[in-house]
Amino acid sequence: MASSVNIKPGIPVVLQELEPSSPLFKQGASLRVTGKLQAYSVETAIAVVTDGGVSLKIDTQHLRDTSFRIGSIYQFIGELLIQPDNDAILQARVGRNVDGIDLNLYHQSLQLRRQFEN
Structure with a gap:
């Protein structure tokens, strides 16, 4: 029988947070x-x-079939690893290109979602 792994959902955040x-x-x-x-x-x-x-910084070593283009917009889900000097890196388990997303509208939707959840 396979062991179950408790994978938590990625909480949407903006980098400024x-x-x-x-x-x-x-x-x-x-x-x-x-x-x-x-x-x-x-x-x-x-x-x-x-x-x-x-x-x-995003560690993408576990991602497969993802091509990266400088200047494109990407979304990653993963776990935050904090270094001793308070420098953080996200160990990505999922990554996708989201070119075409309106980041300002995305940020507004996150704020509305949080208001609704509270």
Whole structure:
């Protein structure tokens, strides 16, 4: 019998919310982030996405069949890994290109969703 793994859903966040004082900034937090791809290294499988002047490193080593284009918008779901110097990296388990998304409208929808959930 296969063992069941408890995979938590990725909480949608904007990159500006991922600062050390935020309650979302914790080791192993399952998050969904969206941003514009600024850099990608094939050797390290590290991508860097930005949104609103904030950047986040994404470890994409577990993603398959995903091609990366600088300047495109991507959404990743994964777990946050916090380094000793408070530098964070998202260990992605899901990644997809979301070119065409209106980021301002997306941010507004997140705010409305949170208001509704509260």
